[in-house]
Amino acid sequence: DAGITQSPRYKITETGRQVTLMCHQTWSHSYMFWYRQDLGHGLRLIYYSAAADITDKGEVPDGYVVSRSKTENFPLTLESATRSQTSVYFCASKRSGTATSGNTIYFGEGSWLTVV
Amino acid sequence: DAKTTQPNSMESNEEEPVHLPCNHSTISGTDYIHWYRQLPSQGPEYVIHGLTSNVNNRMASLAIAEDRKSSTLILHRATLRDAAVYYCILLDNAGGTSYGKLTFGQGTILTVHP
Numbered sequence: 001d002a003g004i005t006q007s008p009r010y011k012i013t014e015t016g017r018q019v020t021l022m023c024h025q026t027w028s029h030s031y032m033f034w035y036r037q038d039l040g041h042g043l044r045l046i047y048y049s050a051a052a053d054i055t056d057k058g059e060v061p062d063g064y065v066v067s068r069s070k071t072e073n074f075p076l077t078l079e080s081a082t083r084s085q086t087s088v089y090f091c092a093s094k095r096s097g098t099a100t101s102g103n104t105i106y107f108g109e110g111s112w113l114t115v116v
Numbered sequence: 117d118a119k120t121t122q123p124n125s126m127e128s129n130e131e132e133p134v135h136l137p138c139n140h141s142t143i144s145g146t147d148y149i150h151w152y153r154q155l156p157s158q159g160p161e162y163v164i165h166g167l168t169s170n171v172n173n174r175m176a177s178l179a180i181a182e183d184r185k186s187s188t189l190i191l192h193r194a195t196l197r198d199a200a201v202y203y204c205i206l207l208d209n210a211g212g213t214s215y216g217k218l219t220f221g222q223g224t225i226l227t228v229h230p
Contacts, residue, residue, distance in 0.1 A: 033217070043160070043220040058217070090159045092218075103148060103207060105218060107159030 006108040019078045023091030030096040032074040036087040081115045120204045125225040128194045136189040138204030147206040154201045199228045
C-alpha cells in the first residue's frame with residue numbers, strides 16, 4: 001500500500017531557481033491538495049484539484065504553479081524561488097464521495113524546502 | 117468558513133484519559149466536525165469525524181454537544197505516542213469543487229508525561 005508519496009523529501013535551492021515538488025498517490029483519489037506549513041502560521045492551502053485538469057487557488061497561491069495531467073500526480077512548481085518560500089510542503093489527497101464515506105484526507109510525509 | 121477555537125496546549129499523564137475541547141459557535145448545518153493530529157515531523161493524519169451524534173473508533177471518541185457549538189475529542193488512555201498537535205476542523209458538505217478543503221487553525225499541542 002504505497003499511498004501518497006512526495007519527492008524530494010529535502011531540498012536546498014538558491015533564490016531565483018525553479019523548483020518542482022512531486023506528489024504521487026496510488027489510490028486514484030479525485031481530490032489533491034498542496035499545503036505549506038510555517039512556524040506561526042500553521043498549515044495553509046496553496047492549491048487544490050478536484051480532478052485531472054481541474055485546479056484552483058487556495059489561500060496562498062502566489063509564486064506557485066500546479067498542473068494535474070494525470071489523476072495520480074499533482075506537481076507543485078516554484079517558478080522563481082524566494083526565501084519566503086522556505087517551508088515544509090505537504091501534499092494530500094481525498095476520494096470523491098459523500099460526507100460520510102469520502103471525508104478522510106490523507107497527507108504525505110512532507111517536503112522540507114530551504115531557499116538560500 | 118466557520119472558525120474553531122481550541123486551547124493552545126494541554127498536558128496529560130500516560131494512561132490517563134484526555135479531553136480536548138473545541139468551540140465552533142458559528143457552525144452551519146452542513147458542517148462536519150473533523151479532528152486531525154500531527155505527530156512531530158509528519159504530515160497530519162485523520163483521527164475522527166462526526167456530524168451530530170457521538171462517534172467512536174479505534175483511535176478516539178468524539179463527543180458533540182447537542183447544539184453542535186462545541187465538541188470534545190477523547191483519548192481514553194493517552195500514550196507517549198499520542199503527543200501531537202490536534203486540529204479541530206469544520207468541513208463543509210456543500211459539495212462542488214471546493215469540497216474537502218481543510219482550513220487548519222493553530223490546534224492544541226498535547227504533551228503526554230510518562
